[in-house]
């Protein structure tokens with residue numbers, strides 16, 4: 001019981017005997033702590049853009065004759081911060097939907113080749129020609145929730161683009177394997193050092209906060225990926241070398257394959 005937190009009740013019983021009732025509250029305390037952390041992080045993330053927007057609104061109300069160019073630059077910054085809050089709230093809603101037990105995984109046929117071609121196009125638009133992105137398609141179709149799988153793969157590809165400097169390479173590979181089909185998203189980007197890898201799928205965990213914000217990250221992308229994959233009995237493997245690049249592999253079970 002060394003690492004456990006127990007609540008012990010001693011209840012008097014007949015003939016001067018006593019009953020000992022113990023409750024192991026380790027798990028519920030851990031969940032409570034995670035919930036508290038999540039609320040603290042989410043509030044902090046929302047407070048920053050709100051402070052910026054309120055600051056500019058205050059300036060606008062105190063200085064109604066502000067120069068047009070300054071006013072329009074303030075408006076642009078406010079729109080950016082509004083969009084940041086919107087992304088955050090959308091990711092938080094997605095996470096909470098994924099976590100709710102009643103929300104069953106849909107079981108539809110996913111045309112993986114069509115989906116990955118679409119994700120490639122979106123990736124190319126985001127990269128705006130700054131990276132060389134390639135796609136290899138060989139694997140089968142899957143059954144599952146197409147919205148969820150698309151958002152998980154999109155998150156991996158978006159991250160690969162965000163954390164890879166200009167002229168870097170990004171490879172997306174969809175292939176069959178003895179253990180089931182596998183999706184690989186490999187980049188030649190900044191990489192991640194070993195001590196961070198096991199924590200990357202925690203909500204709001206970022207290796208470099210300012211870089212993540214610069215690249216419009218919410219810090220929730222990989223937490224969403226983790227939940228989607230859990231719901232589809234798939235596993236995420238991350239290999240990375242700082243300064244060389246990262247490889248995110250998703251191993252799907254054979255049972256997810258569909259003709």
Ligand code: ADP
Nearest residue numbers: 159160163206207208212217218219220221222
């Ligand atoms: P974010 O919105 O900050 O990108 P994620 O949950 O998607 O949040 O990722 C968590 C953190 O993992 C990122 O902040 C970044 O530090 C790191 N990360 C994710 N993908 C990559 C990658 N391909 N290369 C380097 N670092 C990455």
